Amino acid sequence: MPSPADAVRNEDDGTIAYYDRTAEAYAKATLDVDMAPIYRRFLAHVPPAGEILDAGSGSGRDTLAFLDLGYRVQAFDASAELCALSSALTGVATRHLRFQELDDENAFDGVWACASLLHVAEAELTDAIVHLVRALRLGGALYMSFKLGRGNRVTHDGRMFTDMDEPGLRAIFRELPQARLDDVWISGGEGTLKGRADWLNAIAIKQEGGGGL
Known part of the structure; x- marks a missing residue:
């Protein structure tokens, strides 16, 4: 019988x-x-010409936009095919890895995880966020977005989603003294295909030591 970890990886592989x-x-x-x-909203927390990590970069749309705005950008994605498309579009060599494989430390002024952490299983989400926060410099900003809701689900096309609401996200960050939620808001269509879903958006700031919400 497969272990819970095997089940998570199988769902993750279906998404990829x-x-x-x-x-x-x-x-x-x-x-x-x-x-x-x-x-x-995100760039208000990132210094001009700062360094941004596009975490789960997809097509490279956001990597390219940040480059055009004068930022230095690195990117990664778990899909090898999307890495190839992103690299071709942006000229940035997009790394092929999962969130939990990221080993950068204190390297970026901002981490952009737009509609990407939502494919991490709920049981592994805190660990994935810890890896992203670790990659930030002190005072750096992490942007995240999730489909509004609560819990894991697998859609008919094989993708796994972890839906999130504000209480659920605040509960995660209460356990992460190295970061605090600075801004949380709900949007309906902003940053996605219009009319598809309501979205939970959040910006967290890396801080020294304790605290939390």
């Missing part, structure tokens, strides 16, 4: 297989989504 299989169509569908309002 979906994006490998549909990479070009997915990139075409999301490339022109207007992210400007959310960029402004």
Whole structure:
């Protein structure tokens, strides 16, 4: 009988297989989504010409936008096919890895995880966020977005989602003294295909030592 860890990995692999299989169509569908309002909210916490990590970069849309705005950008994605498309679009060599494999420390002024952490199983989400916070410099900002809801689900196309609401996210950050939630808001269509879902957005700031919400 498979262990809980094996079950999580199988669902994770199903999600990656979906994006490998549909990479070009997915990139075409999301490339022109207007992210400007959310960029402004995130970049208010990032110094001009600062370093940003695009965590789960997909087509490379956001990597390219940050480059065009004068930021230095690195990127990674768990889908090899999306890594190839992102690298071709942006000229940035997009790393092929999962959140839990990220080993950067104190390297970035901002980490952008737009509609990407939502594919991490709930049981592994805190660990994934810890890896992203570790990659930030002190005072750096982490942007995250999730479909509004609560708990794990697998859709008909094989993708796994962890839906999140504000109490659930605040509960995670109460256990992470190295970061505090600075801004939490709900949007309906901003940063995704219009009308598809309500989204929970959040920005967390890396801090020294204790605290939490």
